Amino acid sequence: MNNAELINQAREIRIETIKLLYEAQSGHPGSSLSMADILTALYFRPVLKFDPKRPEWTERDYFLLSVGHAVPVMYTALTLAGYYPKSKLKGLRKFGSDLHGHPKRGTFPGIEISAGSLGQGLSVGVGLGLALKLDKKTSQVVVMTSDGEQEEGSTWEALMFATKHKLDNIITIIDKNESQINGPTRQVMPSLDPLKEKYEAFGWEVVEIDGHDFDQIIGALKQGYAARGPFAIIANTVMGKGVSFMEGDYKWHHGKLTDEQYQQALKDLNI
Amino acid sequence: MKYYKVREKVAIRQAFGEALIELAGRDKKIVAISADLGGSLTLDEFGAKYPDRYYNTGVAEQDMIGVAAGFALRGYKPFAGTFGSFLGRAMDHVRQSVCHNKLNVKIVGSHGGISNAQDGPSAHALEDFAMFRALPNMLVIMPSDPNQTIKAVEALVKHNGPAYLRLYREPLPVFTTEETPFTIGKANIMREGCEVTVVACGPHVGLALEIAKEINIDIEIIDSHSLNPIDSQTIIESAKKTKAVITVEDHSVNGGLGSAVAEVLVENYPVPMERVGLHSFATTGSYEEVANYVGIGRKDIIKAIRKVLQRK
Numbered sequence: 001m002n003n004a005e006l007i008n009q010a011r012e013i014r015i016e017t018i019k020l021l022y023e024a025q026s027g028h029p030g031s032s033l034s035m036a037d038i039l040t041a042l043y044f045r046p047v048l049k050f051d052p053k054r055p056e057w058t059e060r061d062y063f064l065l066s067v068g069h070a071v072p073v074m075y076t077a078l079t080l081a082g083y084y085p086k087s088k089l090k091g092l093r094k095f096g097s098d099l100h101g102h103p104k105r106g107t108f109p110g111i112e113i114s115a116g117s118l119g120q121g122l123s124v125g126v127g128l129g130l131a132l133k134l135d136k137k138t139s140q141v142v143v144m145t146s147d148g149e150q151e152e153g154s155t156w157e158a159l160m161f162a163t164k165h166k167l168d169n170i171i172t173i174i175d176k177n178e179s180q181i182n183g184p185t186r187q188v189m190p191s192l193d194p195l196k197e198k199y200e201a202f203g204w205e206v207v208e209i210d211g212h213d214f215d216q217i218i219g220a221l222k223q224g225y226a227a228r229g230p231f232a233i234i235a236n237t238v239m240g241k242g243v244s245f246m247e248g249d250y251k252w253h254h255g256k257l258t259d260e261q262y263q264q265a266l267k268d269l270n271i
Numbered sequence: 272m273k274y275y276k277v278r279e280k281v282a283i284r285q286a287f288g289e290a291l292i293e294l295a296g297r298d299k300k301i302v303a304i305s306a307d308l309g310g311s312l313t314l315d316e317f318g319a320k321y322p323d324r325y326y327n328t329g330v331a332e333q334d335m336i337g338v339a340a341g342f343a344l345r346g347y348k349p350f351a352g353t354f355g356s357f358l359g360r361a362m363d364h365v366r367q368s369v370c371h372n373k374l375n376v377k378i379v380g381s382h383g384g385i386s387n388a389q390d391g392p393s394a395h396a397l398e399d400f401a402m403f404r405a406l407p408n409m410l411v412i413m414p415s416d417p418n419q420t421i422k423a424v425e426a427l428v429k430h431n432g433p434a435y436l437r438l439y440r441e442p443l444p445v446f447t448t449e450e451t452p453f454t455i456g457k458a459n460i461m462r463e464g465c466e467v468t469v470v471a472c473g474p475h476v477g478l479a480l481e482i483a484k485e486i487n488i489d490i491e492i493i494d495s496h497s498l499n500p501i502d503s504q505t506i507i508e509s510a511k512k513t514k515a516v517i518t519v520e521d522h523s524v525n526g527g528l529g530s531a532v533a534e535v536l537v538e539n540y541p542v543p544m545e546r547v548g549l550h551s552f553a554t555t556g557s558y559e560e561v562a563n564y565v566g567i568g569r570k571d572i573i574k575a576i577r578k579v580l581q582r583k
Contacts, residue, residue: 062344104371105371105372105373106373112344113340113344113368113372114367114368114371114372115367116367117363117366117367119333120333120337120363120364120367120368122337123333123334123336123337123338123340123341123364123368124337124338124340124341124344124368125341126334126337126338126341127337127338127339127340127341127342127343127344127349128341128342128344128345129341130326130338130341130342131302131341131342131344131345131347132345134302134323134324134345134347135345153333154331154333154334154337154364157328157329157331157333157334158334158337158338160329160331161328161329161331161334161338164329
């Protein structure tokens with residue numbers, strides 16, 4: 001896909017995600033929208049090696065969503081990429097649905113790990129990366145985390161361990177949307193910044209990008225694939241990107257949309 | 272597999288390490304991960320033999336469990352081990368990264384109970400049975416002697432799913448042999464008796480066998496090496512025969528073997544019961560001193576047997 005097509009694709013992903021969240025009357029719109037462009041790039045101009053018809057393909061690259069609450073946009077991206085029938089994309093957070101409130105391995109194709117309790121995906125990704133090395137595979141592991149998630153100490157355990165093994169098949173993308181449940185990240189944990197320098201001090205190569213610019217996302221991913229050690233992409237994003245009243249407002253970490261807000265959101269997304 | 276001679280004294284953590292090394296020679300999918308206590312679990316020897324299959328995450332228990340889960344995602348059979356007392360901080364990773372994902376990770380908690388007596392209360396694992404037993408599909412195993420440990424490790428390698436294996440620091444006498452059966456979920460009746468049933472695990476099975484020779488009470492001794500799943504049938508049948516049960520474990524009386532047996536009996540065949548185990552944190556000292564201080568020593572077991580007998 002070229003950039004214009006990616007922009008359209010991202011808009012469709014955002015619209016379908018908002019529909020899910022409106023229907024659920026519950027969930028996490030802010031980060032779903034902030035990482036929508038990153039997921040669009042991953043699944044629609046693939047650097048990532050995957051096959052929607054064979055989610056368990058042993059030669060695939062692994063995309064682990066550690067920031068579990070952003071799963072609505074993951075369900076949407078996977079569905080539109082062909083993992084799941086679009087006609088079934090509904091019932092988020094409803095009893096009996098495949099679309100659990102947080103990712104649950106084995107219930108939705110393309111979801112590699114259960115998540116929700118933050119700060120666990122990176123350790124799992126590092127273990128997976130080491131296992132791929134033992135298997136002599138060239139597959140990559142991409143772990144999506146968030147800025148708030150960096151407050152979990154276990155993240156830093158995983159960072160140290162990946163560097164110890166000079167692991168060159170692991171990439172982490174940090175969705176730096178500057179928001180978390182209790183407030184702006186800079187307010188909740190002002191000492192999180194400077195994040196790039198912290199990662200570098202832990203031995204990771206780091207690039208900082210605009211997480212809504214497809215060329216920068218793809219460029220950083222390619223750089224990560226070629227890197228000779230662990231690689232981090234700090235993606236600066238806007239909370240609630242694309243929906244006027246959500247943009248930059250931490251209060252949309254989670255919440256439910258009223259009828260009026262739903263209509264406004266669709267309007268903002270050019271329906 | 273190489274077995275130990277009866278009456279030899281060997282720490283089951285050592286038996287574990289030796290068994291894993293032997294099994295890893297045949298099964299290339301076995302990997303070992305420690306959180307800087309590889310020496311205490313004899314995993315360093317594993318690392319010397321299989322350097323590409325041994326990982327030390329440093330003092331980072333959460334990472335150890337997460338990394339193990341990552342290996343299991345590729346079909347490996349990771350054994351992740353540290354002191355049982357330090358696994359508490361990794362329980363969220365055990366719950367989500369291992370159990371929710373239904374991954375084949377074997378978690379090994381060494382120095383169970385107060386067996387690391389001289390390191391003091393921070394090094395005592397008194398809640399691990401309770402924590403692991405509450406997780407769905409999580410096997411919980413504590414072997415009672417070195418030979419049974421070998422069989423348990425063998426069985427766990429064959430089992431596809433999460434499991435907790437609890438080990439002990441103190442050397443334990445060998446009393447089972449290669450011929451002694453070991454099946455996950457199936458308790459072993461080590462001595463038949465008709466007056467009181469003693470359900471024990473780990474070091475207290477051997478101790479109960481010694482006590483049986485010293486007292487004039489005909490006790491039935493059940494080695495409940497599997498706490499989850501627990502062998503309800505064997506326990507109920509024994510309770511029907513003796514009409515009095517005690518449990519003995521080096522663990523808190525809340526949530527461990529005593530609780531598991533009480534649950535079985537209350538729901539099926541209530542009889543007078545006493546639980547020997549810890550009621551509080553312990554203290555520092557020699558193993559014998561601390562065991563007697565917390566009330567899990569020889570005299571405490573005999574006292575519980577006499578007490579439950581009076582309640583019949």
